[in-house]
Amino acid sequence: MSELASETRKAGNWSTKKKDDAPRGVRRHPSGVWAIRYVCGAGHVHKEKVGPLKTDAIAGYYESRQRARHENGWCPLVERGQAKERVRADRERERRRVTFRAYAEQYIAWAKLHHRGAKTEEGRVNAMARAFGDAKLDAITSADVERFLDGLLAKRSRSTANRYRTTLHAMLNRAIRHGYLSANPVKGTTKFKEAEGRTLYLTPDEEIAVRDQLAPEATVTGRSSLDTRRGDLRPLFSVSIHTGLRWTEQRRLLWRDVDFLTGLLAVRQSKSGHARQVPMNSVVRSLLFDLAGQRQRPDDPEESVFRCPYGQPRTASSRRPWSERRKPSGMRGRMQAGSTGTPGTATGIRSPAGS
Numbered sequence: 358m359s360e361l362a363s364e365t366r367k368a369g370n371w372s373t374k375k376k377d378d379a380p381r382g383v384r385r386h387p388s389g390v391w392a393i394r395y396v397c398g399a400g401h402v403h404k405e406k407v408g409p410l411k412t413d414a415i416a417g418y419y420e421s422r423q424r425a426r427h428e429n430g431w432c433p434l435v436e437r438g439q440a441k442e443r444v445r446a447d448r449e450r451e452r453r454r455v456t457f458r459a460y461a462e463q464y465i466a467w468a469k470l471h472h473r474g475a476k477t478e479e480g481r482v483n484a485m486a487r488a489f490g491d492a493k494l495d496a497i498t499s500a501d502v503e504r505f506l507d508g509l510l511a512k513r514s515r516s517t518a519n520r521y522r523t524t525l526h527a528m529l530n531r532a533i534r535h536g537y538l539s540a541n542p543v544k545g546t547t548k549f550k551e552a553e554g555r556t557l558y559l560t561p562d563e564e565i566a567v568r569d570q571l572a573p574e575a576t577v578t579g580r581s582s583l584d585t586r587r588g589d590l591r592p593l594f595s596v597s598i599h600t601g602l603r604w605t606e607q608r609r610l611l612w613r614d615v616d617f618l619t620g621l622l623a624v625r626q627s628k629s630g631h632a633r634q635v636p637m638n639s640v641v642r643s644l645l646f647d648l649a650g651q652r653q654r655p656d657d658p659e660e661s662v663f664r665c666p667y668g669q670p671r672t673a674s675s676r677r678p679w680s681e682r683r684k685p686s687g688m689r690g691r692m693q694a695g696s697t698g699t700p701g702t703a704t705g706i707r708s709p710a711g712s
């Protein structure tokens with residue numbers, strides 16, 4: 358359509374007299390249509406065919422002259438190049454767009470390698486993948502996120518909905534880092550107000566009930582190894598009641614973590630992934646003193662504080678109501694009540710975190 362006029366043609370031995378009955382810059386092209394000739398903002402001479410109507414050609418000529426004069430460095434070739442580049446970039450972006458479901462899959466795989474709580478996260482991500490499904494990641498709006506979170510409230514607590522929100526936020530931030538997304542739609546939503554601390558207490562009655570079940574007369578079977586094992590649960594329970602430690606934290610406690618001088622227990626890797634210190638109260642202190650007196654390897658700082666022959670308590674899938682459990686064996690699941698919480702909740706036992 359257009360080409361740059363070469364210097365030599367201008368210098369040619371041509372008549373400068375206009376052959377067409379047309380204003381400056383407009384002429385009839387040998388193909389029959391009207392054409393224009395003008396100098397762009399970059400100083401090139403451009404020749405373009407316009408069409409069968411002379412008025413269109415005249416209008417085109419003046420428009421090009423105007424732009425050349427007022428838009429600094431305007432050149433239709435450069436402009437066309439930019440438009441092409443834009444189209445290419447749009448296509449590239451379209452090609453890179455992923456669905457929520459596809460991204461969720463890669464996110465879970467990545468989280469398994471890098472996050473301590475990947476299992477819980479996987480459950481949440483899967484639920485979100487069911488909700489957002491094949492929507493393109495970058496098409497998800499704050500309103501969509503809000504609808505999803507509000508929907509959770511039908512069956513879940515506000516705290517849980519907030520955990521979902523946090524997961525989604527982190528997930529989409531990673532998508533931004535990977536170029537799938539330019540802004541995080543979760544930012545446009547607000548957290549639900551949560552009750553302060555998600556605390557589940559054992560009432561004094563419940564505490565007594567558990568202690569009764571652990572009492573020597575309740576657990577005695579006449580089989581000495583079994584009786585010893587059950588006896589070991591008593592200090593475990595009392596310490597959990599007075600410190601609010603999680604089951605796993607308590608099981609992992611070694612004698613080197615116990616500092617009678619400062620009165621602190623060092624909890625090395627708690628659920629959050631950070632170490633923390635938990636103060637001992639007088640009950641915990643005297644219990645641990647007793648346990649210290651019964652140590653099998655008093656010189657070994659790596660000896661566990663609690664002799665605990667039991668494994669991880671069974672969880673949700675095997676959870677039965679308290680009343681249906683056989684007395685002593687029911688203890689196992691119940692100890693999970695002690696799996697938990699922030700320090701200093703005397704007799705407070707927090708619910709297992711998360712949903």
Ligand SMILES: [Zn+2]
Nearest residue numbers: 397399401432
């Ligand atoms: Zn030009």
